[in-house]
Amino acid sequence: MQAPALPVLDLQQLAAGGEQKQAFLTQLAEAARTVGFFYVTGHQLGQLQQAVMQQTRAFFALPEADKQRLDMVNSPHFRGYTQLQGELTQGKPDLREQFDLMNEETATVLADGEPQWWKLIGPNQWPTQLPQFKAVISAYQAELTQLTVTLLRAFADVLEQPADIFDDGITPPYTHMKLIRYPGSHDKAQQQGVGAHKDPGYLTIVTQDQQSGLEVLTDDRGWVSAPPIEGAVVVNIGELLELASDGYLRATYHRVTSPAGELERYSCAFFMAAKLNSEVPLLQLPAQLKAQALGPSADPNNPMFYQVGENVLKGRLRSHPNVAQVHYHGFCQAC
Ligand SMILES: O=C(O)CCC(=O)C(=O)O
Numbered sequence: 328m329q330a331p332a333l334p335v336l337d338l339q340q341l342a343a344g345g346e347q348k349q350a351f352l353t354q355l356a357e358a359a360r361t362v363g364f365f366y367v368t369g370h371q372l373g374q375l376q377q378a379v380m381q382q383t384r385a386f387f388a389l390p391e392a393d394k395q396r397l398d399m400v401n402s403p404h405f406r407g408y409t410q411l412q413g414e415l416t417q418g419k420p421d422l423r424e425q426f427d428l429m430n431e432e433t434a435t436v437l438a439d440g441e442p443q444w445w446k447l448i449g450p451n452q453w454p455t456q457l458p459q460f461k462a463v464i465s466a467y468q469a470e471l472t473q474l475t476v477t478l479l480r481a482f483a484d485v486l487e488q489p490a491d492i493f494d495d496g497i498t499p500p501y502t503h504m505k506l507i508r509y510p511g512s513h514d515k516a517q518q519q520g521v522g523a524h525k526d527p528g529y530l531t532i533v534t535q536d537q538q539s540g541l542e543v544l545t546d547d548r549g550w551v552s553a554p555p556i557e558g559a560v561v562v563n564i565g566e567l568l569e570l571a572s573d574g575y576l577r578a579t580y581h582r583v584t585s586p587a588g589e590l591e592r593y594s595c596a597f598f599m600a601a602k603l604n605s606e607v608p609l610l611q612l613p614a615q616l617k618a619q620a621l622g623p624s625a626d627p628n629n630p631m632f633y634q635v636g637e638n639v640l641k642g643r644l645r646s647h648p649n650v651a652q653v654h655y656h657g658f659c660q661a662c
């Protein structure tokens with residue numbers, strides 16, 4: 328077998344402590360500084376992962392009318408179903424259908440003048456036709472939340488910070504899970520499963536079925552494929568970690584190219600951010616790390632905000648203009 332193009336890290340080493348933990352942290356630092364994308368094995372997600380993929384397939388196999396009843400446009404909290412080409416990346420429709428959910432909460436009632444991102448908080452929409460769906464997906468959400476917290480603490484170590492430096496903002500974190508189906512494309516001109524983008528949170532974990540398609544932009548090798556590896560999930564750094572580390576760590580551009588012809592691809596992307604009503608701490612890095620911090624990347628098409636709610640809402644408004652139009656009209660200049 329060809330060696331994977333991205334680093335593979337074993338979480339058991341982190342758990343073992345001592346020298347093994349040090350070896351894990353060294354690899355994490357290297358992976359984070361070079362590509363910002365890596366595989367993680369040695370997690371405990373195995374059986375649950377299979378159940379999640381089963382439920383994901385079952386959801387997308389529901390009749391179109393059942394899925395449409397859960398359309399995201401019903402939800403000011405950006406939860407629910409988005410049909411094929413219903414989401415935009417870099418202004419172009421993505422060839423994927425998806426189901427989004429976040430922390431299950433009661434909607435906040437906004438007083439005059441309060442920031443709009445409070446509206447991101449609220450209940451999910453659930454498909455009642457699938458009796459196991461909510462329990463299985465919620466259990467996975469809880470496991471991935473734990474895993475991202477563990478990894479973020481490891482990043483604190485890499486950045487030579489106290490292990491709890493991020494804790495205030497992530498008790499609990501804001502989490503967003505996206506179940507996705509990418510249909511095959513017969514058209515070479517239309518293969519944007521999802522266009523090139525950075526993720527807005529601290530960290531993302533991607534669970535893939537057997538079909539490849541995820542690609543990562545590297546400095547030295549251009550776009551490289553991140554195909555599924557049995558027993559591994561893919562982890563990548565988001566914008567909040569880039570901001571917190573003043574660009575020492577980089578959020579990496581990635582995309583999904585549609586499978587060919589009759590093939591299809593299923594995945595689950597899990598985004599972990601800090602609480603919406605928090606600010607990302609700008610860490611005081613030791614001199615040898617600071618010297619390598621490039622500052623956060625400046626992209627006029629993608630401003631990054633330290634205020635977490637603002638950064639998360641920016642991404643949602645841009646990706647789902649129809650939801651923005653209905654629920655954020657008059658606020659969103661782009662819609
Ligand atoms: O489906 C995947 O593998 C990744 C999806 C992704 O990058 C995203 O939704 O942000």
Ligand SMILES: [Fe+2]
Pocket residue numbers: 524525526531581596
């Ligand atoms: Fe992404």
